[in-house]
Amino acid sequence: MARRYWNHSSARPGLTIKQLSSELLYKDSLAVVLPKNHSLCGTGGPIDLRTLAAERFVLVARETSTALFDKIIAVCSRAGFSPDIVNTASVWSSVVLLVQAGEGISILPSKLQLPLLGCAISCSAR
Numbered sequence: 001m002a003r004r005y006w007n008h009s010s011a012r013p014g015l016t017i018k019q020l021s022s023e024l025l026y027k028d029s030l031a032v033v034l035p036k037n038h039s040l041c042g043t044g045g046p047i048d049l050r051t052l053a054a055e056r057f058v059l060v061a062r063e064t065s066t067a068l069f070d071k072i073i074a075v076c077s078r079a080g081f082s083p084d085i086v087n088t089a090s091v092w093s094s095v096v097l098l099v100q101a102g103e104g105i106s107i108l109p110s111k112l113q114l115p116l117l118g119c120a121i122s123c124s125a126r
Contacts, residue, residue, distance in 0.1 A: 060090070
């Protein structure tokens with residue numbers, strides 16, 4: 001019996017190895033993650049990131065997710081501010097727990113819409 005194998009890998013944007021080829025499977029947008037009692041929860045529409053300039057941020061650590069961290073810094077910069085990063089965590093689920101505990105707000109990929117999230121609203125900037 002002949003066996004065929006499919007080798008597959010996921011990589012972050014920016015990885016450049018000449019022996020590999022890549023194909024974009026989907027493009028994810030970002031969502032602002034807020035504690036349930038935040039004044040912006042329930043507003044119903046995309047949030048203009050400029051309204052978050054004075055907020056405290058909890059992000060995924062750059063050491064564990066360089067592309068996501070850099071993307072968040074870039075979208076905040078395009079909105080005219082640098083986020084006040086008060087804490088980081090090595091995994092996104094810990095970031096969500098810190099947001100739920102009132103440590104700050106976050107920005108995460110919208111595909112992470114799990115029951116764990118207190119309140120997530122799409123961003124108007126990408």
